[in-house]
Amino acid sequence: MKKTKRYIQKLGVPRLIMLAFLMILLIAVGILHIPFTLTLSQCIVRVGINIVLALAMLPSIRSGIGMNFGLPLGIICGLLAGMISLEYNFTGLMGILMAMLISIIFSIIVGWLYGLLLNKVKGSEMMVGTYMGFSIVSLMCIAWMILPFHNTGIRWPMGNGLRMTITLEQWYDRALNELWMFKIGEVEIPTGLILTCAVFCGVMWLFCRSRLGIRMLAAGSNPEFSKFSGIDANRQRIIGSILSTVLGGIGIIIYAQGFGFYQLYTAPLMMAFPAVAAVLIGGATASKISVGNVVLGTLIFQSILSVAAPVASAIFPEGNLSEVFRTIISNGIILYALSKIGREE
Amino acid sequence: MDDKSEPLQIIKKAICTALVINMRKEERAMEGQPVLWFQQIKKKFGENVVLDGVDFKVMPGEIVSLVGENGAGKSTLMNILFGMSVIRQTGGYEGTIYMDGNPLNITNPNDAIHQGIGMVHQEFMLIPGFTVEQNIKLNREPLKKNIFSRVFGHSFETIDWDAENRDAKKALKRIGIDVNPGERIEQLPVGLKQFVEISREIDKENLKVLIFDEPTAVLTETEAEKLLKCIKSFSESGIAVIFISHRLDEVMRISDKVVVLRDGILVENAAVTSLTKEKIAELMVGRKLTERTEEYPDRNIKEEDIILEFRNVSVDMPGEDLRGFSLKVRRGEIIGIGGLAGHGKMAVSNAVSGMYPSTGEVLYNGKPLDVSKTGEALRHEIAFVSEDRKGVGLLLDQSILTNIIFNNLSLKGEFLKSYGFFTQIDNKAAKKTAEQMIEDLAIRCTSAEQLAGSLSGGNQQKVCMARALIAEPKLLFVSEPTRGIDIGAKRLILDYLLKINYEKGITVVMLSSELNELREVCDRIAIVAGGRLRGILGPKESNVKYALMMSGDESVRGGEDSYEKD
Known part of the structure; x- marks a missing residue:
């Protein structure tokens, strides 16, 4: 009994509330006769394609920048790299790999510049990051129109510029998901996706335990202390910003292949928020985070969202209402999570 | 008329x-009607009894000193008196407080103020952007009626600035300090802020009891002197004073009565005349204070064997400027750097660590040491225990283990396993070392995984010491090693310094504002005053000589060491 109590304490109240909410939704699934296995399959995919985006919060928080609300910067790098991979018709796993490699190059440059900027605005990184993300997304709206892409598959059939939504069917739609996929009963297990997520989480976990990772943690949690020990906190912050941007770029590619589309223009605008909300629900704060927080948080948050969708449409079958309901749930959770930011438990 | x-x-x-x-x-x-009577006060935090039947009276005009080690229950008692919400949230308390014979029912700090209880806090409760007079009269501003207030009520009345200024002046004059009431708080030196806070309290008309929580901790000696006089004068005017302090000298000087708390129990309640300083200290710790637990035989210190030399070093450190400092530190000795707060002694270790920019030369083993970069000294077997424990000394939200091994891991690549191009922390080795240090220094904690921020001051200091020591330094700087920690832990830390100095031959440079502890531990003591080295004295020199030198008096020279004057 005492053990359970301690375990619950360790888990924390916000997670208990969220888990309780998830339980209610699952009960609703049962009552409303929604096909359970389909929901479960979707749930696994959703968690998988979002986890790397959430993981991008880890280096930024540990290096002292806080939540990376500038995640759209990384996402733009990933999208740009994705477009290049499509332009040259890389398909299958090769396509995903190429996109990732190209995005890493962009991300390093962008992340470095972003880090320099953040070092100039210490104390208001989150606000500046948010608006930095917004501005770049808007700027890129012009860029998507004028960049010299020629592949007809990704351009508007008439006029100039790239399409709003690009279906990946001819390139690498669900390539990772379907790699070594098998079924347990009706439930599809996307082995490739799960393995990819595991690799990224594992690498970040190793990073946290490396010398660089520990120095970064020190610089993030007490810049004065690290200065005393001869560590340049600003440099650690730049490294954190680069890593975060790189993960953001890779994250959106994994997201897009699992989703089946690249979405350009204003689509990346709000993408930082679900990632931030996920890690906050997982127990991270603006100054503290672990890989465990990321995994747990993404699991809970994305599960709720993917279960809430069919429940909402079963309750409100007519038209738009279910979509409204779903948006309310998703933003409600984000709001709840943000209210927990920076609060030690 | x-x-x-x-x-x-x-x-x-x-x-x-x-x-x-x-x-x-x-x-x-x-x-014999007491103005305040704590009757059988009991308080528990969960299972933990922090006050157990504390019972004493405070007479009008009496100065009662409340002393005890950190965690003895002093703050809890004051929180109860002030109706702080933390008391209610943790289940209230037992017993009754009587004021002028009537039971007090205080549910929030405002009630306490209305009842005539004032408090001067250790950390200033002043608004930096407001002027002195605004701070003094805050929430009690003299008001004038105007047309809006007639309609909308009391809150809309205008402030009578003239009256406010007059009142503030009166209050300031009463405690005898000369400061312009129109000055903004942020522009005042620390010492004066304390006096402004006192003025605010005594300006309250019905003030009956005034509580001072470690008021002299941030003051220089002359300021402290003035404050004590001030407190005396209040008591003469009939205000009862509860004085909380760690400085037993002050307690002896000003109190009428001393109340000693130990682990929540009242162990002594007697007139000051029947007590001595040593007796109080003993009652506080509950065990007899020994001088040194162990005497060490003479070490072989050679005058010409110099481990560290300062040549005309000037340090640009706000509030602690140091100019033209030259000193030779002999291998194997414990040298103290003493002086009043704000006179530049802190700059000595900060110059070597590179935290503040400096000019001049620092030679380590005869070779110049690059002090323009932080971390450089650490690579040269020099270690530091910083005076700013919470700021630069510790990673408060990391584990004790991380704190202890961090420098070795970061600078020397120890406690790491290497796998080709990447490294991993060697938790097993780190844990072993950390646990060894926890045992050696008797750090009180649940495990090596406990967060450093959750430790008490003394144990945090021990963690800082542990980190410095596992670097196996040849030279150790310790700054204010006993600031803000209780007597028991103090003793342990000073003894440990002596021990490592003797057993491991580590040269120690100890910077401290407490002359007594320097004189107890050090072989030589350099005195810094007004940003300059004034001389070097032996630990047995007379008090007068020390006092004069610390005040910057030119007539006293200490002398065996050469020091240049410009």
């Missing part, structure tokens, strides 16, 4: 009031 008689009337009235007050005071004293 005509003009002439008015002043007369006022004087008459004043005399009458004074007489009445005086009579009342005498009456009370005769009846």
